[in-house]
Amino acid sequence: MxxxxxxxxxxxxxxxxxxxxxxxxxxxxxxxxxxxxxxxxxxxxxxxxxxxxxxxxxxxxxxxxxxxxxxxxxxxxxxxxxxxxxxxxxxxxxxxxxxxxxxxxxxxxxxxxxxxxxxxxxxxxxxxxxxxxxxxxxxxxxxxxxxxxxxxxxxxxxxxxxxxxxxxxxxxKFCPGCGSVVYPIDAGTKLQCSNEDTSIRCNVRDANVNNVCFPRTDPVVIVAMTSRDFSKICLARSRRRYGDFIMYSTIAGFMEPAETVENACTREIWEETGIRCNEISMICTQPWPYPVNLMIGCLGIVDFNGINEKISLDHDAELLDAQWFDTEEVTQYLDKYTGGSLLNFKDGIVLPGETAVAYQLISYVCGKFKKANDSKL
Ligand SMILES: [Zn+2]
Structure with missing residues (x-):
């Protein structure tokens, strides 16, 4: 990788x-x-x-x-x-x-x-x-x-x-337009309203477009924040417990209606860490069947100027901690990783393992850091 x-x-x-x-x-x-x-x-x-x-x-x-x-x-x-x-x-x-x-x-x-x-x-x-x-x-x-x-x-x-x-x-099991039962069509990939009574209006069955119900996918943005030269990476500890482990990872949150991926990322970043992110790009995505999420893995570039990178956990109570780490140090631990659900980092901290999109994002930043420094030599 x-x-x-x-x-x-x-x-x-x-x-x-x-x-x-x-x-x-x-x-x-x-x-x-x-x-x-x-x-x-x-x-x-x-x-x-x-x-x-x-x-x-x-x-x-x-x-x-x-x-x-x-x-x-x-x-x-x-x-x-x-x-x-x-x-x-x-x-x-x-x-x-x-x-x-x-x-x-x-x-x-x-x-x-x-x-x-x-x-x-x-x-x-x-x-x-x-x-x-x-x-x-x-x-x-x-x-x-x-x-x-x-x-x-x-x-x-x-x-x-x-x-x-x-x-x-x-x-x-029921039509959101009229409450009638729905049944699968198209080999179990769409649901059709069963209401045949045309005197009862159903805004699903009677819609001009999409007069069926489609499966849902809930998009979640997940962002690795880094400085423009990739020398720093921001990782956060959430309030969620991971057994006896202290887990630091990238930050994530559900996208909301009428939001671009970029806006969802910059909103989540600011709400959770107070950091002002200057540029978002998508790196990879991951279907996540718990229950129906799509993890949209992004990179957030932060231009350090004494203000943008300042961490504040005062807006949203979601995180216990967030810190800027040296990418070089993270890279050293990443290079020692041989697989498994957790990646050992310093001071008893673990990072997510290779099955998590967060790992791919952290690994991406480390790869960019290495490449940037290789080319300087
Ligand atoms: Zn209906």
Whole structure:
């Protein structure tokens, strides 16, 4: 990891082609869903399962129970009966994974193994699919947070992709315009209002544009602040506890409506640290499935003039501390880091490890510092 070019973040690696334009083609969705080569990432009550040390995936052709379930669901696609409350199942198409041995193809153009996320929220009295229908899954344990960060990035990214859609399908059950039930369309990537009574106005169903509900993503800005020559980096300790560790990291906050990324960064920086930032640029982004965030990793350049860089924690009570550290010193500890969720820094302080976008940003500043000083030699 040089830290100089845009890094690939954890949860940010994609190896399925989402072919988003095919989701609205029922023939494609049906054929992908019933193809024996298709792979499903199963979830129970919103959480995926582990098979040993890896994420459990199921090949449709190898599991008769799953084939029976899909057979029951196929006629219900794009109808009210597919709702998770009625069927017990949330289902979403993730994409086609192009591999040498994939046999599935559509219209001789789109090839690859179809991937789906499937979530079972069963009620034996009311849902179409019952507990006995998923007995094949009972032998597996649910994924824990610590499991995820030990997965390879491509698998963790697949998990994150499935989890965000399935979480949304499971939580959003009613139309925000009229309160009628909504049901998934386009292979579980949009929700349609079920209200057919035209005398009742629904500002979702009757909208001229976007007359469906889309999944949400909540953007969060996360900024590494540095001096223009990269010799200083500002790291902060939040009030959030990290076990027995004293963690210093970059600062972060949710973007608000009608805010640019740049404005959100400069606002968060000033509110939390009192620092006045002069320039914002985006370095990398990271999907974060807890629950549906997009971390927008930025660099904030501060022109030191005796005022801009002055730290004040008096505006917002979010931080316990913020300090300007010598980038050279941070770089020394970064160079010793060999992986893991925490990076040891001086005085018992830890910095976030490589799965966090904050690490990528700190590493980026250190890389820039090194490069600037190499060129001086
Ligand atoms: Zn509605």
């Amino acid at each position: 040089s830290g100089i070019s845009n890094p690939t973040t954890f949860f940010g690696e994609t190896d399925v082609n989402r072919v988003s334009f095919l989701r609205s083609d029922p023939e494609f969705v049906r054929s992908a869903l019933s193809d024996k080569s298709s792979i499903f990432v199963p979830f129970i009550s919103g959480e995926a399962l582990m098979e040993g040390k890896d994420l459990l995936t199921i090949n449709l052709g190898a599991h008769e129970e799953l084939q029976t379930i899909i057979h029951k669901l196929l006629p219900l696609l794009n109808t009210k009966e597919i709702r998770i409350d009625a069927s017990g199942v949330g289902l979403t198409f993730l994409g086609l994974k192009e591999t040498l041995d994939s046999s599935f193809e559509y219209k001789s153009t789109y090839k690859g193994t179809p991937y789906f996320g499937i979530n079972f929220e069963l009620n034996d009295d009311t849902t179409l699919i019952k507990l006995q229908d998923i007995s094949l899954l009972s032998q597996y344990r649910k994924v824990g947070r610590e499991d995820i960060f030990k997965l390879s990035n491509d698998v963790a990214s697949l998990y994150s992709h499935a989890k965000m859609y399935l979480d949304w399908l499971s939580k959003y």
